[in-house]
Amino acid sequence: DENDAWVSMKKVNFDSTYTDVVVSDKIFFEVIAENGVTKVVYQLVPDANASDAWVNSTVYTVDQSLNLIHFVPRGTDVATLLNNLFAATGASVKVVDKSGLQRTRGGLAQDDMVVVTSQDGKVTRVYYLEMLRQQFIAPNYQAFVLSEVYNVDQLNKVIAGPKGMMAISEFFAQITASFGANVVIVDKNGQPKASDGVLRVGDVVVVTSADGKAEATYALQLDLTSTAVVEAGEIRVYPNPTNGKINVSGAETGHTIRVLNMMGSTVREIVAGRAIETLSLDNQPAGLYFIVISNGDKVTGNYKVVKQ
Known part of the structure; x- marks a missing residue:
């Protein structure tokens, strides 16, 4: 050797x-x-x-x-x-x-x-x-998805490529989950969606392992270029991934937009007053960030953004 x-x-x-x-x-x-x-x-x-x-x-x-x-x-x-x-x-x-x-x-x-x-x-x-299985120790089950069609970022937990308004059943047909895992689509309000629904901005993919002990949540980076219908009041966070600037559109005037890092610390905070608000991550390291939009104590939107 x-x-x-x-x-x-x-x-x-x-x-x-x-x-x-x-x-x-x-x-x-x-x-x-x-x-x-x-x-x-x-x-x-x-x-x-x-x-x-x-x-x-x-x-x-x-x-x-x-x-x-x-x-x-x-x-x-x-x-x-x-x-x-x-x-x-x-x-x-x-x-x-x-x-x-x-x-x-x-x-x-x-x-x-x-x-x-x-x-x-x-x-x-x-x-x-x-x-490796050992006596008296149960096997470990994983929680992840793979795809030959979409780009799955396993580190930042982002699935890029699905089209906006596509059928959830069609999306499920293009991904493969770890053995025995359960996969559901959850909307921006935290409610599970039926398989006969469609993908919308703010939806996430929640994967639960076969033994229920592990869970992974993937943000969806939807391709909206071919989406015929954009709902009124729909919040968009883009580009994602980003090199520094984040645009947030659709947030109601007076709502607070916060950017949190992986440690849960707030790195940016503004009050929405325009149709499109822009936040900068130029001085922040690359990684995963959370965009939280709230009205007082009520959270109205929760999103993930990857800074390259």
Whole structure:
């Protein structure tokens, strides 16, 4: 390997099973001539490009279609996990917690995620962990959705691409939930919507794991360019994602518009007085922000915005 150590053909995993060693760009073939002097070293070069973002492992089973890393023993620390993963050539790998903060050491939590960023920085892929079952410990169920049609940002929990006013049943047909998970659409008032309804601005996707212990809420970044009907009084928050400026339209005069960061601290606050209010996040770090619109003690709108 890259440390000049011998690489075995098989390896024992954490389930005490012998598995074939998976090749990577860190494995070399060494050929020595009959005279015992001449030596040639060949490096394995994968068929990959700078936009590839994936991990694989000999020890763990990696399901690339569901973005799941199976059979991770409970109590595994960050270093052990990363040492048993290898990524696409040039890609970077890190572990983050459920809030998106990097975990650099210590034991893994079952809701931690592995984030892979391609060499060119254009592609990010998120893997979830499925912990190895142990006696008296129930399996951990995940709460997430995937899609081959829409862009799903697993870190900031945003689904981009669905069209405004499209049928919820049609939207459900384009997403895949984690095993056993329940998925519902919730409107801006927090009420679940029937599957025969349509998607509107302010709707969110709520995913609950099979055991009911984990929940994930995804904001919907709807494509409104083809929406024929825009309801009167409908609140819009755009662009999303944003590079700094946020426009809020449709908020009633006198209502308060607040921007909160991930820690729940208010970073911007104004009172609506125009048809379109603009707030700036230019001096704030990249990440997820919450837009809360209220009238006194009553919350009239709650939205998520991603700053790039």
